[in-house]
Amino acid sequence: MTSASSHLVRIQICGALAIERDGQRLDARLPGRQGRLLFTYLVVNRHRYITRHEVAEALWREPDPAAVDARLNPLLSKLRRVFGADAVDGRSTIRLCVADAWVDLVAAADRAVRGRAGIPARRGCALD
Numbered sequence: 001m002t003s004a005s006s007h008l009v010r011i012q013i014c015g016a017l018a019i020e021r022d023g024q025r026l027d028a029r030l031p032g033r034q035g036r037l038l039f040t041y042l043v044v045n046r047h048r049y050i051t052r053h054e055v056a057e058a059l060w061r062e063p064d065p066a067a068v069d070a071r072l073n074p075l076l077s078k079l080r081r082v083f084g085a086d087a088v089d090g091r092s093t094i095r096l097c098v099a100d101a102w103v104d105l106v107a108a109a110d111r112a113v114r115g116r117a118g119i120p121a122r123r124g125c126a127l128d
Helices: 032-044 052-059 068-083 104-117
Strands: 009-012 018-021 093-096 101-103
Touching (some): 032 052, 032 068, 032 093, 052 068, 052 093, 101 104
Antiparallel strands (some): 009 018
16 A cells, blocks of 8 residues: 555445455454554545544543553554555654555545536546
């Protein structure tokens, strides 16, 4: 999932989470509920860097600032193991790097905008 990758990644975050690369499902390799939440949050916010505090707020209701790194680091390491070392960029602020990803939420928003504008939907295009 690096920018140099030529593999199309399909990400479904509406409904049940599903991640597929080269016909292989990757979502089962995520580290539990928190790993799925983290991945989904990073997908939705993939166009910007996010502070660790913001991520912690999204994952845990009242995160203990002293425990954020101890809880977040293993999740980020597991994401890197599943998607590649450079799939998660940054340390104090982080960003998911998903080149050539098709994301169902983005595709649905694109269709809605195009439909309102009377523009035909794009087919088979990677949306990022």
